[in-house]
């Protein structure tokens with residue numbers, strides 16, 4: 318090993334563990350309670366069991382569904398049983414998109430069923446379906462170059478998955494991109510790493526000035542098969558049938574429960590996830606687990622008789638997936654106290670190892686969060702990265718200029734089952750759930766109880 322390399326490694330080691338050596342003294346009063354929180358969260362698999370109960374009993378929780386309504390009622394009752402305070406619901410109107418029956422078939426070469434999922438927000442096909450030749454494109458540029466070929470076709474975006482942010486645009490906007498050139502329907506290769514022939518649903522939007530065409534996702538394996546057939550010169554024909562439609566908006570609710578602050582009850586540490594889910598799976602990883610692990614912060618404090626100086630407010634947000642009405646509704650209903658939010662925390666990226674905690678805030682805030690995180694050394698979670706935030710806490714945090722924290726699991730594992738029938742509790746390790754609960758409860762407790770409010 319070269320000398321410069323060994324110095325580099327030494328520096329890297331010390332900057333990776335900034336204060337393991339110089340334990341900040343101001344944290345000493347918290348060490349006892351933090352030990353209790355971590356021990357209680359890891360003593361059993363309470364949080365995983367709660368997630369299993371939620372998903373086994375209520376299943377998928379698409380916005381506007383009876384399942385979601387029943388799950389919300391259960392959450393209210395269960396929060397009350399936990400002893401959380403000021404438990405109540407806050408009403409918001411949400412879209413109600415109904416999938417109906419749907420199917421996709423390769424009719425030439427005859428005849429092959431293709432697994433598929435209509436994209437949330439799509440319109441229906443005529444009852445007999447849409448049958449047309451497929452045009453496979455590798456990305457938006459490819460479509461634009463060969464735009465003249467698209468008329469009357471079903472355009473398939475066979476775009477390999479790189480990361481969610483890059484690839485999801487084809488799910489979100491592909492239908493209008495294709496319709497602009499006269500396509501009659503569009504398909505997108507599932508947005509996620511190669512799975513077990515799983516299609517992934519998810520939200521999509523139609524551009525205003527373009528015709529609306531039906532749109533669905535198919536597994537990567539089927540997209541590649543169609544691509545290979547086309548490459549061999551086969552005129553592949555598909556028949557897509559979908560009954561999807563929007564019904565009138567219906568009422569839904571954010572669920573709120575608190576541990577009231579002992580000294581500054583008007584100052585709020587907001588924590589939560591989204592309680593709605595897509596309909597193919599159970600919404601376990603997205604985002605039942607995020608709701609459960611943030612809710613655990615409140616439950617553990619109550620159970621351990623820990624009452625911080627500031628209020629810890631747990632919110633299970635509705636309608637993140639196809640409308641963001643829960644997060645926007647929370648901002649509108651709490652606008653007057655937006656600046657009284659000291660920190661907001663969301664878990665909506667699963668808990669799969671290796672997980673990380675991200676934080677977005679001022680340098681002064683980041684330094685304090687880094688010090689508090691030294692308390693997570695027993696969990697191996699003491700390194701804080703960037704990228705705090707979340708779709709539900711975003712609106713209130715923008716309004717109140719609130720520092721944001723996120724708990725995020727390994728993104729490859731997360732996006733392999735994201736919005737698929739495979740999003741079930743079976744894939745989630747109870748110890749990873751407990752670790753998330755322990756980490757978040759620790760950070761939330763200390764931020765809520767510090768002598769000075771976290772700087773903005």
Ligand SMILES: [Zn+2]
Nearest residue numbers: 591603604665
């Ligand atoms: Zn989510």
